[in-house]
Amino acid sequence: MNDILPDQTALWRHVERIIADTCDAYGYREIRPPLLERTELFKRSIGEQTDIVEKEMYTFVDNNGESVTLRPEATASCVRAGIEHGLLHNRQAKLWYVGPMFRHEKPQKGRYRQFHQFGIEALGWPGPDADAELQMFAARLFENLGVRSVKLEINTLGSNACRAAYRDALRDYLSRYRDDLDEDSRRRLERNPLRVLDSKIETTRKILADAPRLTAFLDADSFAHFDRLRDYLDAVGIEYAVNERLVRGLDYYTSTVFEWVTERLGAQGAVCAGGRYDGLVEQLGGRPTPATGFALGIERLLELVLMEGRDVTLDDCDVFVASLGDSAELAGARLAEALRSRGVNVLCNFGGGGFKKQLKRADASGARFAVILGDDELAGQAASVKDLRGDGVQTSVPFAELDAHIARELQRPPATSAVSA
Ligand code: ATP
Ligand code: MG
Numbered sequence: 001m002n003d004i005l006p007d008q009t010a011l012w013r014h015v016e017r018i019i020a021d022t023c024d025a026y027g028y029r030e031i032r033p034p035l036l037e038r039t040e041l042f043k044r045s046i047g048e049q050t051d052i053v054e055k056e057m058y059t060f061v062d063n064n065g066e067s068v069t070l071r072p073e074a075t076a077s078c079v080r081a082g083i084e085h086g087l088l089h090n091r092q093a094k095l096w097y098v099g100p101m102f103r104h105e106k107p108q109k110g111r112y113r114q115f116h117q118f119g120i121e122a123l124g125w126p127g128p129d130a131d132a133e134l135q136m137f138a139a140r141l142f143e144n145l146g147v148r149s150v151k152l153e154i155n156t157l158g159s160n161a162c163r164a165a166y167r168d169a170l171r172d173y174l175s176r177y178r179d180d181l182d183e184d185s186r187r188r189l190e191r192n193p194l195r196v197l198d199s200k201i202e203t204t205r206k207i208l209a210d211a212p213r214l215t216a217f218l219d220a221d222s223f224a225h226f227d228r229l230r231d232y233l234d235a236v237g238i239e240y241a242v243n244e245r246l247v248r249g250l251d252y253y254t255s256t257v258f259e260w261v262t263e264r265l266g267a268q269g270a271v272c273a274g275g276r277y278d279g280l281v282e283q284l285g286g287r288p289t290p291a292t293g294f295a296l297g298i299e300r301l302l303e304l305v306l307m308e309g310r311d312v313t314l315d316d317c318d319v320f321v322a323s324l325g326d327s328a329e330l331a332g333a334r335l336a337e338a339l340r341s342r343g344v345n346v347l348c349n350f351g352g353g354g355f356k357k358q359l360k361r362a363d364a365s366g367a368r369f370a371v372i373l374g375d376d377e378l379a380g381q382a383a384s385v386k387d388l389r390g391d392g393v394q395t396s397v398p399f400a401e402l403d404a405h406i407a408r409e410l411q412r413p414p415a416t417s418a419v420s421a
Contacts, residue, residue: 001114011302014312015145016098019118022141026133028096028120033077035100039067045076045280047251049192056103070102073250075277075293076284078121083286092124098298110268110300118301119274121293123281128225131256131276131292132232138260138272138294139238146310147301150271152238154229154258155246157194158214158222160279163254166217167193177207197247213244222255229256252277256292264307265300272296318345318410320362320388323373324355331399332373335383338403344410363388368414369406390414 004012023030039059046052058070071077074097082088082095098118107113120137122130135152142150157163171193178186182201189196199205218226233240240258248257257275265271274294281289305312319339323332336346347365349358355372362370372384372394383402386394387409397405 002112010316011305011312012298015298015302015305016118018144019096019098019141022137022144023096023120025140026094026120026137028094031078031081031095031097032099033071033074033081033097035071035102036068037071037077037080039069041076041080041284042069042072045079045250045252045284046073047192049188050195050250051105052103052250056105058102058104072101072103073295074099074101074117074119075121075252075280075295078119078293079123079281079284079286079291082123083281083284088123088281088286088289092122094120094122096120108268110265110297110303112299116298117295118298119293119295121291123291124289125292126278126290128228128232128256131225131229132236134274134292134294135233135238135240135258136236138296141296142260145301145305147304147308149262149264149304149308150260151262152233152240152258152260153243153246154226154233154240154256155243156214156218156222156226156256157247157254157275158218160254162214162217162219162222163194166212166214169212169217170194170196173211174207180204180207192251194247197245208245215244225255248273248275252280252283254278258294260296262304265303268300270297271300271304316345317347317365317367319347319369319371319406320358320365320367321346321348321371321373322355322358322362323349324358325375325378328373328375328378331378332371335371335373335399335402339406342403342407344403344406359386362386368410371402371406385409387414 042057043053052072057072059067062068078095078097082093087093096119099116100114101117102114104113105111120134171189174181174189174193174196178189180203181189182199182204185196185199185201185204196204197208246257246259253275255276255278259270260272261269262271263269272294276292278290281287281291321332321336323329332348336348339346347367349361355374359370368389370386370388372386377383382396382398384394385397386392
């Protein structure tokens with residue numbers, strides 16, 4: 001679990017702002033479910049035989065003897081909240097969330113025990129149009145952040161019926177190689193053989209090369225849904241690859257599944273993952289409601305933004321107020337407040353010191369302008385304003401005009417000698 005330090009939070013806020021704007025663009029509305037839920041919720045939704053439920057959850061018994069769990073993901077909470085508050089009652093809902101998730105896995109680069117996910121869930125729409133819009137959303141978000149290295153992979157798991165038939169066929173096939181499978185895959189073979197397809201172990205992958213393919217078991221409706229999704233992606237110009245091995249690590253997925261992956265993050269290359277989960281709402285006690293969504297790992301996204309993203313403009317300090325003497329300090333505080341009323345970010349020099357020292361602090365603050373107040377300035381009721389980023393010109397500006405002057409100057413790029421000449 002990591003501290004996110006002040007040097008990093010500006011980037012987090014930048015990314016979160018773009019996420020929120022993109023959600024507005026597609027009509028998603030924010031939901032903030034609690035971090036703690038009844039353990040039962042995750043067992044019933046994610047599935048008992050998954051990595052998450054088997055070994056990754058932070059679960060404990062509270063003072064009432066109830067088993068509770070720090071959320072390892074938020075789809076289950078969105079669905080629970082949707083049912084509980086009637087958000088899905090005779091209507092549809094587009095929800096989004098962002099926040100911490102908890103999984104007790106082996107920490108490594110790009111994989112943490114408290115990490116953050118952003119996710120969207122479209123509840124109530126059965127068609128490939130909703131699946132396709134998720135990809136348009138993701139593509140636009142990456143574009144808005146300047147991230148280019150991610151590629152979309154899609155697959156379909158078909159209906160429950162085709163998947164059940166396939167599961168039997170796959171189990172029969174893999175059982176013949178039982179002794180050659182890795183230990184995890186052997187364990188999964190009985191209860192959740194589709195998960196074996198996900199294996200990264202070389203020997204197991206060799207065995208999988210000749211395994212039966214899900215495509216052979218798909219019914220006409222599943223094909224039609226998948227083809228229509230592809231039509232949409234072609235129509236809006238989103239490139240993708242069909243990856244028949246793509247199965248998701250949670251049990252609730254049906255039909256469309258997908259991942260946005262990159263090669264730039266080493267082993268932890270999945271940035272965004274999701275799919276359709278038409279059975280989950282009913283499974284958690286609601287009326288049958290089709291649903292589709294994704295979750296995106298913020299830490300991995302941030303890595304990519306740092307590597308390849310657009311330059312980020314951060315809300316740094318705009319003005320540093322340097323003042324010398326008791327009266328000048330009070331005037332400085334008054335002028336700083338006037339500037340802040342105009343939305344300007346201001347740092348005031350604290351703890352005295354001579355002008356030389358104060359201007360060093362001004363430089364280190366990253367401020368664009370220093371406002372200098374000493375005896376002369378007080379006498380003339382006009383501040384000296386120094387452009388710290390341009391050619392360092394110093395101008396005298398009457399106190400009464402200072403806030404308007406600075407607000408106007410901040411709209412302009414720093415003056416260079418060539419421009420001011
Ligand atoms: P992986 O195969 O990497 O374990 P997953 O299938 O468990 O991923 P999901 O549960 O689908 O992942 O979560 C969606 C996204 O959340 C992932 O694609 C990834 O970007 C991010 N994510 C998942 N687990 C972690 C973690 N422990 N630390 C950081 N990010 C994570
Ligand atoms: Mg995982």
